Amino acid sequence: AKAAGRNNLRFFDPAMQASIIARTAMEQALHEALDAKQFRIFYQPQVDAEGSIDGAEALLRWEHPKQGMVPPANFIPLAEETGLILPLGHCVLEHTCEQLVKWSRQPKLAELTVAVNVSIRQFRQEDFADQVLAVLAKTGANPARLKLELTESILALDLPDIKSKMGRLKTQGVTFSLDDFGTGYSSLAYLKQLPLDQLKIDRSFVRDILDDANDAAIAKMIIALAASMGLQVIAEGVETAPQKDKLFALGCFNYQGYLFGKPLPIEQFEALLTGR
Ligand code: C2E
Ligand code: CA
Ligand code: CA
Ligand code: CA
Numbered sequence: 001a002k003a004a005g006r007n008n009l010r011f012f013d014p015a016m017q018a019s020i021i022a023r024t025a026m027e028q029a030l031h032e033a034l035d036a037k038q039f040r041i042f043y044q045p046q047v048d049a050e051g052s053i054d055g056a057e058a059l060l061r062w063e064h065p066k067q068g069m070v071p072p073a074n075f076i077p078l079a080e081e082t083g084l085i086l087p088l089g090h091c092v093l094e095h096t097c098e099q100l101v102k103w104s105r106q107p108k109l110a111e112l113t114v115a116v117n118v119s120i121r122q123f124r125q126e127d128f129a130d131q132v133l134a135v136l137a138k139t140g141a142n143p144a145r146l147k148l149e150l151t152e153s154i155l156a157l158d159l160p161d162i163k164s165k166m167g168r169l170k171t172q173g174v175t176f177s178l179d180d181f182g183t184g185y186s187s188l189a190y191l192k193q194l195p196l197d198q199l200k201i202d203r204s205f206v207r208d209i210l211d212d213a214n215d216a217a218i219a220k221m222i223i224a225l226a227a228s229m230g231l232q233v234i235a236e237g238v239e240t241a242p243q244k245d246k247l248f249a250l251g252c253f254n255y256q257g258y259l260f261g262k263p264l265p266i267e268q269f270e271a272l273l274t275g276r
Contacts, residue, residue, distance in 0.1 A: 203237025
């Protein structure tokens with residue numbers, strides 16, 4: 001801010017102006033995409049130690065009419081900044097719950113637990129728990145089939161507030177996973193006060209788990225921590241069998257990653273499960 005104040009010319013920087021225009025256009029495009037229902041949800045399998053699919057993570061995609069599938073890294077940050085993540089996140093939750101209801105009537109799909117990413121901005125809303133409960137009630141989805149993925153960033157919020165929001169949802173059967181665990185700031189003292197069900201080992205520790213002793217040590221520590229707190233642990237970004245074997249040897253029995261399946265459109269995900 002100091003540097004900007006010293007040199008007002010910065011505001012006339014053509015490159016910067018172009019980027020402001022691009023940003024505004026992007027923001028506009030995101031609003032239109034929401035109206036035009038261009039967002040899709042892909043489902044990535046989560047498997048247990050035997051390799052059976054017992055869940056999925058719902059991952060957002062933007063099906064742009066000209067650019068094709070736009071990955072979330074290209075629009076979630078702006079959606080978070082502008083607040084558009086609120087309607088967008090609500091839409092993901094609604095669609096996922098509707099999907100859960102459809103699956104509840106099909107033998108091989110009824111037992112799946114689906115994880116939905118929740119941005120800190122969504123969670124911070126005073127009526128967050130009420131919103132989720134309202135979606136569950138409206139759709140008739142079984143709360144026990146819904147898992148919410150939070151990141152360590154929520155630990156910056158007021159602890160009693162986090163606990164009361166999570167608690168209200170937990171009494172209805174909703175479960176919670178702490179995503180990207182190990183990459184953020186986590187006070188372990190805080191962590192143990194949260195009513196979590198699962199820790200998710202970040203992909204960055206899985207990638208080089210076979211060659212990097214530090215990554216292996218961190219994964220081992222997270223697995224031990226989860227065990228001591230009575231939490232399930234899942235590893236994300238598992239791409240090879242040796243990575244999976246290493247995680248298994250360390251005591252992690254739940255996995256998500258390209259080895260087991262990429263994020264898939266609904267029809268393909270269902271086909272994978274029903275074998276049709
Ligand atoms: P995340 O929550 O950490 O999701 C996992 C990401 O890892 C996904 O990227 C997934 O496609 C990717 N991935 C899974 N397995 C592998 C693997 O074996 N190898 C590699 N290289 N990558 C793998 P994606 O779908 O691009 O999503 C990126 C991020 O966008 C997510 O990271 C999440 O933070 C955010 N995001 C996605 N959907 C939503 C949403 O509905 N709401 C919010 N708030 N954020 C979302
Ligand atoms: Ca996630
Ligand atoms: Ca993650
Ligand atoms: Ca991650």
